[in-house]
Amino acid sequence: MRVQDAIASVAALAAVDGRADRARQFAVSMGADALLLFTLRADSGKFVPAAGGPKTLPGRQEWRTLLDACRTPGPHHGEVVAPGTHADLVPASACSDGATALVFLGGAVARRDLEQVQGMLPLLGAALHEQQKLSIATGELAAARFEMTQYASLAKALDASRAKVEMTMRELAQQASRLEAARGQAEKAARAKDEFLAMLGHELRNPLAPMVTVLQVLRLRGEWTPELAIMQRQVDHMQRLVDDLLDVARIAGGKLTLQRRRIELVEVVRSALETAEPLVLQKRQHVCIDVPDCHVRVDADPARLAQVFANLITNASKYSDEGTSIRVQSTIHNDKVLVEVIDQGVGIEADMLERVFDLFEQQGTSSDRARGGLGLGLAIVRNLVQHHGGHVFADSAGLGKGSRFVVELPLASGEVMPEKMTGPRLAPVLQPGARILLVDDNADARDTLAKALRLAGYTVEVAVDGPGALECARVFEPRLALLDIGMPGMDGYELASRLRNVGKPGVKLVALTGYGQPNDRQRALDSGFDQHLVKPVDFPHLQAVIETLQRKGDGGN
Structure with a gap:
């Protein structure tokens, strides 16, 4: 060119x-x-x-x-x-x-x-740079004008918002005044309700007293008939309703007092079963009690704590069909005892699990009203348990799948709580003092295996999830850990890795899981597990695995 x-x-x-x-x-x-x-x-x-x-x-x-x-x-x-x-x-x-x-x-x-x-580029570059500067300046000017417009709009909006805030503050002050007046009226109505419940309970006792006496006299005379048995059951039911009304009034009025002393838990449970027995027998149901015969003591009011479990057993019986089973079992965790009442009844919807403990609350009111009750029993249970320093919660897989109520109470101070011993005691395969940590989010699987291990002579601590297991391991220092894999949140693989850092040096890890494919086993071993066992595991086989791992941990072959 x-x-x-x-x-x-x-x-x-x-x-x-x-x-x-x-x-x-x-x-x-x-x-x-x-x-x-x-x-x-x-x-x-x-x-x-x-x-x-x-x-x-x-x-x-x-x-x-x-x-x-x-x-x-x-x-x-x-x-x-x-x-x-x-x-x-x-x-x-x-x-x-x-x-x-x-x-x-x-x-x-x-x-x-x-x-x-x-x-020739320097001359062209000078022109291009000037154009670039002009373009930048033009853009900045447009941006500045836009910002000024935005600021003006913002100032206008702020003025409008300030006016709205001032109006809202005035309205809130008026609402606060109305709420204060409504609170006073609500407190007055609550006091009137409590007084009415107390009066109603006392007034209902007056006609009940002679009815009970007449029935006792007829029984002593030998003039008992099936019709009188029906009347006895209905009178007993009315007495329970009246007792519930009076207890609600006492609790609401802050007048409930406890006569606490150190007692065996099994005595309270047996007393509760005697109270609930007429309804259980009437429905031909079976109650299984799995509570240690001794050495599980709590500081409690015997009558009130018996009332707690009687209400739960009665509730389980009431909402279960004839011929079904009810189970009452206990487990020890650290310084707490957990008592579970498990039934095969109608179950509880998920959104009702918390509300069942509210006053006058019943699931399926229209259909279940025939089962009786005013919706007071579980509210009383919660309050009595809280007065004993514990708490209670409900669990259910849904309608038609039964219910589980769990009461957690503190053990009496200074007590050492061995597990209930039934049948022949198995010889331990680990050295004395061997400690096993069992982690499983399935309550039935966890508790039954823990009981079997304790019967075999091991010292066992349980946890329901990964964070709880890590916390337990820091204090308990297990020599061996049995870990479920499919747990929510932190799964067994992650837990195994973290236990290596917080547990006792050389802790042996066993995967106890429903995942049984070859790749599952390999993944467990790659994740640091010493053994991979598939549920349900044969207990003698589990003992053999534990013994083998223990020998390796102690330097054996």
Whole structure:
């Protein structure tokens, strides 16, 4: 290309209007398909497209490589994707003076022509930089005007919001005054309700007293008939309702007092069963008591604690069909005793699990009203348990799947609580003092296996999840841990890894899980478990595994 033509073409690029067309003509004259202009931003130190060119570039990495090279003056070559296309790479020839760069796309541009054009770039660069400054200044001016508009709108909105806030504050003050008046009325109504319940309970006792006496006299005379037996059951039921009403009144009025002493838990449970026995026998149900015969003591009011379990057993009987079973069992955890009452009855919906302990609350009121009750029994249970320093909760898999009520009470201070011993005691396979941590979120599986291990002579602590297991391990320092895998939150694999850091050095880990595929076993071993056992595991086999791992831990073969 002649020097005069090159100078004219480069000079023509200085004007923004029509720059794209002139750039295309210049590219063709140089033997290329297209031409793009770039100028170096002082603030970022990077080349950006000049005004009138594309704003974005495809194949950004290839463009970045070429433009980074253009920061060094001279000709440069590479391959890029042309703007407006997503085609294959095209050859690119560039010339740069370090501040301005021209990039020719496609074709083949002679090096001599590139060097010739490079000498003209300083004048073109001056024009491009001025245009860049003007563009930036124009943008900043537009942004400033926009911000001023926004600030004006914001100030107007703030004034409106301030007026609304002031109005809201006045309304809140009025509502607070009304709420205070309503609270006073509610307290007055609550006192009236409590007084009414107390009066109603006492008034109902008056006609009940002679009825009970007459029934006792007829029984002593030997004049007992099936009809009188029906009357006896109904009178007993009314007495329970009256007792519940009076207890609610006492609890609400803060007049409930406990006569506490150290007692055996099993005595309280037996007393409760005697109270609930008439209803259980009437429905031909079976109650299984699995509570140690001795050495599980609590500081409690015997009558009130018996009332707790009587209410729970009666509730289980009432909401279960004839011929079903009810189970009462206890477990020890640290300084707590957990007593569970489990039935095969109608179950509880998930949204009712907390509400069943509220006053006058019953599930399925219209259909279950025939089962009797005012919805007071469980409310009384919760209050009595709380007065004993414990808590109670309900659990159910849903309607038709039975219910489980769990009462947690503190053990009497200073007591050492061995497990209930029944049948022959198995010889321990670990050395005296061996400690096993059992972690499983399935209560039945966890508690039954813990009991079997304790009967075999092991010292066992249980946990229901990963965080609880880690906390227990810090204090208990187990020599061996049996871990379920499929637990919510922290699974058995993660727990195994973390137990290695917090447990006793050399602790042996056994995966006890329902996952039994070969890859499950391999994953367990890869995760640091010493053994992988599949549920349900044969207990003698489990003992053999424990013994083998113990010998290895003690340096045996």
